[in-house]
Amino acid sequence: MHRRLASTRVIRYHGVVNRLREIFQRINIEGAIEFDYPLAPLTTFQVGGPAAVFAEPHTVSEMQIVLQTALSESVPYFILGGGANILVSDKGVPALVISTAGLSSVTRDGDDLSFGTGLSMSRATEIAAGYGLGGIEFLYSMPGTVGGAVWMNARCYGGSISDSLVSVNYFDETGEAQVYEMSASDFAYKRSPFQNRACVMLQARFRLVPTEPKALHLRMQEYHADREAKGHFRAPSAGSVFKNNHDFGAPSGKLIDSLGLRGLRVGGAQISPEHANIIINTGTATAEDIRTLIESVRDSVQQRLGLELEREVLYVGDWNGKHEVV
Numbered sequence: 485m486h487r488r489l490a491s492t493r494v495i496r497y498h499g500v501v502n503r504l505r506e507i508f509q510r511i512n513i514e515g516a517i518e519f520d521y522p523l524a525p526l527t528t529f530q531v532g533g534p535a536a537v538f539a540e541p542h543t544v545s546e547m548q549i550v551l552q553t554a555l556s557e558s559v560p561y562f563i564l565g566g567g568a569n570i571l572v573s574d575k576g577v578p579a580l581v582i583s584t585a586g587l588s589s590v591t592r593d594g595d596d597l598s599f600g601t602g603l604s605m606s607r608a609t610e611i612a613a614g615y616g617l618g619g620i621e622f623l624y625s626m627p628g629t630v631g632g633a634v635w636m637n638a639r640c641y642g643g644s645i646s647d648s649l650v651s652v653n654y655f656d657e658t659g660e661a662q663v664y665e666m667s668a669s670d671f672a673y674k675r676s677p678f679q680n681r682a683c684v685m686l687q688a689r690f691r692l693v694p695t696e697p698k699a700l701h702l703r704m705q706e707y708h709a710d711r712e713a714k715g716h717f718r719a720p721s722a723g724s725v726f727k728n729n730h731d732f733g734a735p736s737g738k739l740i741d742s743l744g745l746r747g748l749r750v751g752g753a754q755i756s757p758e759h760a761n762i763i764i765n766t767g768t769a770t771a772e773d774i775r776t777l778i779e780s781v782r783d784s785v786q787q788r789l790g791l792e793l794e795r796e797v798l799y800v801g802d803w804n805g806k807h808e809v810v
């Protein structure tokens with residue numbers, strides 16, 4: 485019975501790939517168009533199956549071609565940044581995955597810098613520091629792209645990326661070019677107006693502050709050293725699994741710790757021995773192991789402390805026929 489179900493899914497998956505192949509073989513861009521493309525190496529958890537179609541447009545106009553094709557053919561799509569906040573299912577993503585890696589432009593206008601959203605956050609902070617412009621240096625060494633950081637309103641060391649954001653150029657759900665002008669009320673802790681939307685951010689503009697480059701580089705090295713000391717890069721992970729909730733009286737990691745769950749394992753997934761709100765891939769984890777561990781931690785906190793943790797890591801792809809995010 486199980487085997488029949490599995491083979492039905494495989495046939496369905498290949499049916500989807502074939503249809504998408506027909507659609508996307510027709511489009512002509514310099515950037516990559518790949519089929520049945522492995523996603524695990526493009527995520528920081530290093531797990532998960534392939535994308536039915538993977539596109540990496542090199543320019544904004546190529547991005548528009550890919551997006552318009554998906555919209556006109558009603559193909560579901562997922563925008564992939566650095567893959568540092570997602571868990572891709574072992575079955576993969578039976579849809580179009582559009583990587584922003586080709587969008588890495590940098591433009592300067594006085595103290596404002598605009599970055600292509602596919603640029604890594606670390607690289608963006610290095611470039612800003614090179615110009616003697618501060619305000620985003622606290623995000624140095626945080627995995628992921630500028631786009632992913634804006635999407636989640638990434639924060640650390642007392643700052644949020646929205647603190648210096650001015651505007652975002654993006655394609656909306658109909659493929660139209662739009663400009664979002666920053667309004668602080670649209671952003672909150674780990675919230676941005678781009679969540680729950682299917683738009684593609686292209687470029688983000690930041691208002692920065694002239695600062696001595698040496699001082700910026702020194703701070704950046706300190707942030708990096710702190711992350712290293714906390715073991716952030718010792719094993720594949722996606723950083724914090726759950727958001728913090730001030731009403732709970734303690735950060736999620738402390739709550740999980742109070743239940744003695746640190747070190748707990750499911751298959752190759754483990755609650756980090758160094759931080760209870762981080763789950764690591766010890767080398768052999770499947771996406772299913774990681775998800776099972778996440779759900780089990782959430783259930784334990786709910787049952788034993790009566791608190792509902794909100795997941796930060798996003799489930800992407802086909803989870804037993806149930807599609808999440810795409």
Ligand SMILES: Cc1cc2nc3c(=O)[nH]c(=O)nc-3n(C[C@H](O)[C@H](O)[C@H](O)COP(=O)(O)OP(=O)(O)OC[C@H]3O[C@@H](n4cnc5c(N)ncnc54)[C@H](O)[C@@H]3O)c2cc1C
Pocket residue numbers: 528562563564565566567568569570584601602626627628629630631632633634635636637638639640678683684685686716717721722723724798
């Ligand atoms: C070791 C480690 C430490 C971390 N520390 C922190 C931390 O201190 N603070 C923190 O906030 N996070 C942290 N994270 C989580 C992660 O780094 C951030 O959430 C990061 O901003 C994710 O960016 P990304 O490009 O990888 O996004 P992805 O994981 O690729 O995508 C996340 C979401 O953003 C959307 N998205 C990405 N780019 C675009 C775009 N151009 N247009 C539209 N949608 C887009 C995706 O569709 C998806 O919904 C950490 C992760 C790791 C692995």
